[in-house]
Amino acid sequence: MDRSNSINLNEVEDFLHSWKKGIIDIGTLFHENNDYKAEARSFIEKHYAFDIGDVLFKPTYTNEVVFRNNPEDALSYFISGDISEDSGFAIKPWEDIKLLEVNYILEDNLCAVMGILNLRPFNSENKTNIAFTFILVKDNHELKIKVHHSSEIKQ
Numbered sequence: 653m654d655r656s657n658s659i660n661l662n663e664v665e666d667f668l669h670s671w672k673k674g675i676i677d678i679g680t681l682f683h684e685n686n687d688y689k690a691e692a693r694s695f696i697e698k699h700y701a702f703d704i705g706d707v708l709f710k711p712t713y714t715n716e717v718v719f720r721n722n723p724e725d726a727l728s729y730f731i732s733g734d735i736s737e738d739s740g741f742a743i744k745p746w747e748d749i750k751l752l753e754v755n756y757i758l759e760d761n762l763c764a765v766m767g768i769l770n771l772r773p774f775n776s777e778n779k780t781n782i783a784f785t786f787i788l789v790k791d792n793h794e795l796k797i798k799v800h801h802s803s804e805i806k807q
Contacts, residue, residue, distance in 0.1 A: 659763045659790050664756060667788065667795040668765070671699050672749040678730065679745020683774065692731045692742060696723055701789055701796035712782050712802040713741065748772045763788040763795070768805065781805040
């Protein structure tokens with residue numbers, strides 16, 4: 653068995669930190685009137701496996717167009733674009749994202765990770781909790797999302 657693409661817990665934790673930071677960075681750039689669109693494209697390229705195959709993406713806040721299974725639809729979801737219901741998840745913007753109750757399944761070159769994203773927007777103490785599941789794969793020593801499913805936890 654080839655262990656060169658095996659996934660370890662430290663890599664997954666680093667990936668989750670990078671994903672959270674990427675969302676916050678996009679929103680910060682938007683808030684500061686900087687090039688948030690380029691940052692969002694880079695974020696998607698880095699964190700989602702569209703470049704190596706199919707990706708299944710069911711974002712949190714969708715109704716009419718439920719899935720965002722290509723890079724342009726994912727971009728629309730994160731920064732508002734061609735899909736009319738998209739208000740820009742990453743440009744809310746979020747000031748802080750905490751990971752809670754994270755669970756992992758690690759099997760060679762595949763990882764399932766699920767937990768709660770606890771998000772706090774800029775200038776607010778009102779937090780949003782989102783349950784998420786990511787299926788991660790490793791390609792060229794980098795983790796990327798193949799499946800992303802998330803939904804708001806109503807309080």
